Amino acid sequence: MSPRSASVNEELRRRSRERLLSATVELVDERGYEATTLGDIAGRAGAARGLVSYYFPGKRQLLQSAVHRLMHLKLAAALEREPVSQDGRERMARAIDAILGLAREHPRLMRTHMAGILQAEGFIQCPEQQRLAFLLRDTVTRYGSTDPESDYRLLRALLMGAVVAVLMPGIPMPETRLRAELFQRYGLDWELGVPPGPKPPPPGV
Incomplete structure (x- = not known):
């Protein structure tokens, strides 16, 4: 039996990594971060426990990716x-x-993610984050930015802040209000995208 080619091995590694990432999302959504072990993730992904450590230095890094x-x-x-x-x-x-929708659809997961970013590990650069960054940079470029890098960082900060506001325990901000503020900031009509409902009235009305 001839050995597998480098391209086949690379594809197998990619699939294994993606199964681990998908399993992490599923389990943290279901059980929470503390109740999910790396062994649980490996089991859900159908992978050996050691494979998790091969790809990721720890659970927090795995979750961010x-x-x-x-x-x-x-x-x-x-x-x-x-x-x-x-x-x-x-x-x-x-x-x-799309990003506001994640806070609505995966509140436990996104709350855990945001909390992790604010801890000692900070914001982890990984291939998945770079792909996300590429799409956001492309978005601000198509929007008309003359400084895509700075405007991408601002958009990222605004979206992260909005997600935190939606998920803040005890004092959550309504998604429609945050969407309205962001749309006003970028001069967007309410009917663009996928409106979650009627446009909220201005404050005090």
Whole structure:
């Protein structure tokens, strides 16, 4: 039996890594971070426990990569949803809706992710984060930015802040209000993207 080619081995490694990332999202969504072990993740992914440590230095790094992958996939699907639009304002609206939607659809997961970023490990650069960053940079470029790097960082900060506000225990901000603020910041019509409901009235009305 001839040995597998380098390309086949690379594809197998990619699939194994993605199964671990998917399993992490599923289990943390179901059980929470503390109740999920690396052994649980390996078992859900159908992989050996040692494979987790081969790809990731620890559970926190694994979780960040898993969430960044989820965010990338969600954003990519939103941007390429039919009818595909090349309009920068529509794509910005879809990006905002995609990330806010994650807070609504995966509250436990996203709350854990944001808490981890604020801890000692900080913001981890990984292939999944880089793919997400590429799409956000492309979004601000198509929107018309003359300084995509700075505007990408601002958009990232605004989206992270909005997700935290939606998920803040005890004092959550309504998603529609945060969407309205972001849309006003970028001069977007409420009807762009996927409106979650009627536009909220201005404060005090």
